[in-house]
Amino acid sequence: MKLIVRSLVVALAVTGAIASSYAKAPTAKAGKTSAMPVPTCAPGSGSCGFGDW
């Protein structure tokens, strides 16, 4: 049990570390963990396919 939990946590941390190295640009966007789609376009520059889903 202890080994499984520790392995899971280490896997989460390593995955997070690798993923963060792919999104280092200051302008790289993030999104919250939610089923709601992420609004990536600025308002006024089109609705980014808002009505399509």
Place this chain on the structure above:
Amino acid sequence: MNSISLLKALGYLEVILAAVALLVLLGRKQLRDFSALSGFLAVRISSDLLLTALHSHGVRHRLGDNNAYSCYFFTYWVSFALESVLALLIVYGIFRLAMAPLKGLQTLGMLVFKWAAGISIAVALGSAFAPHMTGVNYLVAAISQLQRTQSILTLCLLLFVTFAIRPMGLSYRSRIFGVSLGLGIMSTNDLVQSAWMAFNPRMATAYNSINGFVVCAILATWFAYFALPEPKRRLIVLPTTSPFLRWNQISEALGDDPGYVAIAGVPPEIFAPAEIEVMRRASIKMVTPFPSPAEQRVTASSAV
């Protein structure tokens, strides 16, 4: 079921699970210990309801697509910023609860955490600046950086709680661990999503479905941890050579008000008569001469 119907269903399930987890948390009277988590869940429920309403056909028809999108945009990013700050407060609260038996380390750790979080937030806001950055783009970039900072701090906390769980008298069934685990999964997913969006910057992608399943799993985990009875904290027995104990003692001593000693300019009037009497008697005893080296040798040989 197509992907849009699946996303909508996951969105409703997310709201229901968040509401149930919040109700169980309140029902178990854990609001004092997990106030930041309660705030996080409340913000998530209200923002999801608002976003779902803005996305509905009726509201879009009434406001127009562009206006509805603007409202959706600002609701999403403002709630995201609030959730990131609340997640930092959850991490802070979990550390405080986990380290409660070791007061010295708790105080030191909380001080270090405050500085680390403050500097990280300042760096996140500063590094979001880029040439030709407009206000809205800066808002999005700053919130994204803040979220990444919070995710890294959360993963550090999760590693700490997992590996130091036994010296703190906790078990993997403790709510402290359950909340940390859920937050850690959320942080990893946020970072992966951030990397995904660097290559697929579209509003609706396949990742939304993964997000939906992950958040439902996290909320179900929190619900289970708060619904099930929590085992009592074990008696913490540390060996006298334990580094935890030593560091705790050192940390407790740090910042204590030191004692002071008067070394000059002490008038006799400041002493009470009883104190003067004690000092006088002590001085009389000290007048007794010490034995000379020859007398000491005689005493030692007679003892043998």
